[in-house]
Amino acid sequence: MRTNEQKIAYAIFTILSFGLVGVGIVLPAWIAFQVGGSKLVGLVLLTSSLAGVLLAPLAGHLVDKHDRRTMSAVGQATRAAAMLLVGFADSSPALVGEILLILSGIGGAFGFSILSGSLGGLLQRLVPAEERASFSLRMSVAKQIGIGCGTGAAGLALFYLGSSPAAYMFSAISLVCISLLRALPASQPQSRGTASGGFLQSNLEALRYFLRNPECFAAVLFTGLSYSIIQVTNLLLPGFVINNLHGDSSLFGTLEMVAAIAGAASALLLSGRRVAERLRQRVSPILVISAVSLIAFSVSQTPTVALITYCASGMLWSVSRSMAGANFLIVIDNQMTGRSQGFSTLLSSVFGGMIYLVPITFPEAREADLYVGCGLAIIFCVLLVRFVAKPGRIAVE
Numbered sequence: 001m002r003t004n005e006q007k008i009a010y011a012i013f014t015i016l017s018f019g020l021v022g023v024g025i026v027l028p029a030w031i032a033f034q035v036g037g038s039k040l041v042g043l044v045l046l047t048s049s050l051a052g053v054l055l056a057p058l059a060g061h062l063v064d065k066h067d068r069r070t071m072s073a074v075g076q077a078t079r080a081a082a083m084l085l086v087g088f089a090d091s092s093p094a095l096v097g098e099i100l101l102i103l104s105g106i107g108g109a110f111g112f113s114i115l116s117g118s119l120g121g122l123l124q125r126l127v128p129a130e131e132r133a134s135f136s137l138r139m140s141v142a143k144q145i146g147i148g149c150g151t152g153a154a155g156l157a158l159f160y161l162g163s164s165p166a167a168y169m170f171s172a173i174s175l176v177c178i179s180l181l182r183a184l185p186a187s188q189p190q191s192r193g194t195a196s197g198g199f200l201q202s203n204l205e206a207l208r209y210f211l212r213n214p215e216c217f218a219a220v221l222f223t224g225l226s227y228s229i230i231q232v233t234n235l236l237l238p239g240f241v242i243n244n245l246h247g248d249s250s251l252f253g254t255l256e257m258v259a260a261i262a263g264a265a266s267a268l269l270l271s272g273r274r275v276a277e278r279l280r281q282r283v284s285p286i287l288v289i290s291a292v293s294l295i296a297f298s299v300s301q302t303p304t305v306a307l308i309t310y311c312a313s314g315m316l317w318s319v320s321r322s323m324a325g326a327n328f329l330i331v332i333d334n335q336m337t338g339r340s341q342g343f344s345t346l347l348s349s350v351f352g353g354m355i356y357l358v359p360i361t362f363p364e365a366r367e368a369d370l371y372v373g374c375g376l377a378i379i380f381c382v383l384l385v386r387f388v389a390k391p392g393r394i395a396v397e
Contacts (some may be wrong), residue, residue: 022150
């Protein structure tokens with residue numbers, strides 16, 4: 001099959017796969033509330049988050065040990081099975097339903113971890129290094145479209161079909177999507193089994209790889225830091241809107257909507273090959289400017305200024321996240337993609353945990369001050385990583 005057709009199949013699969021992410025935002029939470037109320041919703045989300053963190057290294061090991069196309073199918077099938085459990089939970093007794101929902105959260109998180117690493121490895125084989133920055137920007141827009149369509153489809157399915165039939169339908173759709181993977185290239189025989197040995201030995205090998213290649217570890221850190229910027233604003237924005245801007249839920253929603261639209265539009269407009277590659281080569285300055293945008297937003301005093309600043313910030317956050325991901329896929333060797341993705345997930349979770357503890361550690365601090373502090377901390381981390389890493393590395397295919 002021609003490469004262009006393979007890229008189209010990859011893009012369609014990505015959109016549909018992230019559509020299931022959108023479904024997962026709506027459907028399990030709704031059914032969990034019906035089964036056990038808000039406490040069960042929180043427990044399912046917590047279990048899913050912890051599973052995603054703890055199982056990420058195992059998922060990375062499996063991805064690097066086996067064929068990426070096969071592991072993509074395994075990851076998608078695992079997510080489909082998890083959605084099927086969500087449907088069973090709605091029609092089961094309360095205790096059984098709670099257990100099924102928790103198992104579903106664990107299975108969905110593990111399947112997504114497998115799928116993320118597998119798709120990264122497939123993209124490296126499918127798209128030449130000089131085109132990956134452009135392709136990553138377009139895929140970031142595709143993922144946002146998929147999530148948006150998934151949340152909307154889940155709402156419509158709940159309204160017209162009910163909880164369990166909706167879950168069964170989306171599980172079936174997830175399985176059907178696997179057929180698209182047949183269009184994608186399988187791993188070459190000599191590239192299989194790169195994660196030699198057992199789980200511990202495999203991940204120790206990854207650590208030694210990072211020590212030998214600081215630029216690769218920097219790419220992993222930059223990916224985590226790009227998500228940290230989003231975590232900061234997700235944490236602090238509600239309080240900032242109320243306490244600093246004296247707004248309400250409508251202003252909060254408007255800010256989030258404007259940032260999302262501006263971010264998707266900027267990623268699409270900057271997705272030309274030359275422009276995207278130049279941006280990818282400047283991922284450190286872009287991350288610094290994105291962190292500075294947190295500080296700039298913190299001084300907003302009126303809703304109008306906040307909207308303008310947050311719109312610009314949304315554009316920067318979207319581009320920085322996409323460029324960090326593209327840089328990751330360019331400097332990380334293909335045989336290490338899965339384990340590197342696992343380490344990236346761990347680091348993003350560590351950064352997120354530290355960020356979420358900030359309001360607890362400094363309970364008297366204003367949200368504006370916390371924006372400044374987090375922005376400065378991210379800038380310091382980016383500069384420190386850039387100082388110790390060697391620039392200019394290109395991955396081994």
